[in-house]
Amino acid sequence: MTTKVTAKDRNTAAKTKQLATRRKFLKGGVIATGAAASTLAFPNISHAKTVVLKVQAAWGGGIFLEDAKNYVKRVNDMAGKDLRIDLLSVNSVVKTSQMQDAVHRGVLDGAHYVPAYWYSKSPAASLFGTGPCFGWSAQEMLGWIHFGGGRELFNELMGSLGLNLVSFFNSPMPAQPLGWFKERIKSSAQMKGLKYRTVGLAADVMNEMGMSVVQLPGGEIQPAMKSGLIDAAEFNNPTSDSDFGMQDVSKHYHLASFHQSQECFEVTFNKKKFDSLSKELQSILEYASEAENANFYWYSTLRYANDLVKLKTKHGVNVYRTPDSIMKDQLKAWDVVLDRISKKDKFFAKVVKSQKIYAKKVMDYLLLNQPDYGLAYKHYFG
Numbered sequence: 001m002t003t004k005v006t007a008k009d010r011n012t013a014a015k016t017k018q019l020a021t022r023r024k025f026l027k028g029g030v031i032a033t034g035a036a037a038s039t040l041a042f043p044n045i046s047h048a049k050t051v052v053l054k055v056q057a058a059w060g061g062g063i064f065l066e067d068a069k070n071y072v073k074r075v076n077d078m079a080g081k082d083l084r085i086d087l088l089s090v091n092s093v094v095k096t097s098q099m100q101d102a103v104h105r106g107v108l109d110g111a112h113y114v115p116a117y118w119y120s121k122s123p124a125a126s127l128f129g130t131g132p133c134f135g136w137s138a139q140e141m142l143g144w145i146h147f148g149g150g151r152e153l154f155n156e157l158m159g160s161l162g163l164n165l166v167s168f169f170n171s172p173m174p175a176q177p178l179g180w181f182k183e184r185i186k187s188s189a190q191m192k193g194l195k196y197r198t199v200g201l202a203a204d205v206m207n208e209m210g211m212s213v214v215q216l217p218g219g220e221i222q223p224a225m226k227s228g229l230i231d232a233a234e235f236n237n238p239t240s241d242s243d244f245g246m247q248d249v250s251k252h253y254h255l256a257s258f259h260q261s262q263e264c265f266e267v268t269f270n271k272k273k274f275d276s277l278s279k280e281l282q283s284i285l286e287y288a289s290e291a292e293n294a295n296f297y298w299y300s301t302l303r304y305a306n307d308l309v310k311l312k313t314k315h316g317v318n319v320y321r322t323p324d325s326i327m328k329d330q331l332k333a334w335d336v337v338l339d340r341i342s343k344k345d346k347f348f349a350k351v352v353k354s355q356k357i358y359a360k361k362v363m364d365y366l367l368l369n370q371p372d373y374g375l376a377y378k379h380y381f382g
Contacts, residue, residue, distance in 0.1 A: 179234030
């Protein structure tokens with residue numbers, strides 16, 4: 001028996017199919033909406049681990065370790081959970097003399113020290129910290145590093161030495177004192193033959209002046225002078241010198257000198273490790289270094305001044321300004337050292353030339369423009 005399908009039946013079937021399709025679509029839409037809501041309520045959060053950099057400082061304590069901690073705090077505060085520096089004190093992993101190699105090899109991720117500490121690799125290293133004075137201070141030396149071509153020359157030096165490092169420079173140090181002696185020094189003749197502690201290119205300069213230079217880590221200076229291993233010494237500033245107890249082995253402290261008339265810190269990182277970081281984290285490591293310039297100078301100069309007062313009033317230290325005649329002899333010794341090394345080392349000569357170009361231009365402006373601050377000081381304080 002054949003059943004006849006009418007037009008009415010066909011319309012009814014079509015409507016039923018459309019209704020079923022619509023219900024299926026709505027059902028799917030509700031599921032999709034529910035999934036979206038679930039995603040909003042429980043976002044797919046990335047649980048990336050915090051990058052930890054192991055950075056060793058060359059300092060076991062004192063104000064320089066405080067400076068290293070200040071830099072680390074800036075980085076950690078800005079980087080949040082993405083990056084953290086763990087600061088290790090002196091000799092935690094390797095000796096100070098081995099720090100640069102340890103960072104190069106990746107044994108350490110970074111180091112906080114001064115360029116003079118790896119002077120043995122290249123005399124040019126000292127030019128980025130404790131080089132000659134061309135009438136400038138550490139402020140202008142850092143200006144040369146950041147804007148006068150110094151950074152590019154430093155990177156060129158790293159490449160020539162095959163070192164896998166990225167470095168940032170900060171913290172303009174005031175001129176370092178000539179140091180501690182057993183008697184008041186009034187002329188260069190009194191210095192000849194003395195066993196004297198300093199580092200970097202300053203060792204060459206003081207040798208040229210007739211001294212017998214011994215390069216010792218900071219913590220060994222006071223015991224060496226106490227035992228008679230050395231006759232005289234310098235480290236850096238009244239605060240650090242006080243911490244070492246230099247006032248207990250000498251009562252004659254001479255401020256002002258051209259042997260290390262400017263210096264700064266170097267914060268160095270393993271380049272492979274640095275390159276693996278995001279651009280944002282790389283910028284934090286760099287800009288925290290620049291920010292530390294101001295913090296260091298503002299903070300340290302007051303500390304140095306306060307501790308110099310204590311040395312005089314509490315410990316009976318005689319504080320002198322090094323005679324100009326001695327400082328003129330230092331400049332003559334610098335001339336000899338620079339000429340001798342430049343003839344042997346073309347890169348060294350290239351760096352010195354760059355520094356002279358910058359200093360001549362910048363200091364011409366500054367020395368013409370700056371009033372005699374000493375004149376104003378004497379007017380008010382005598």
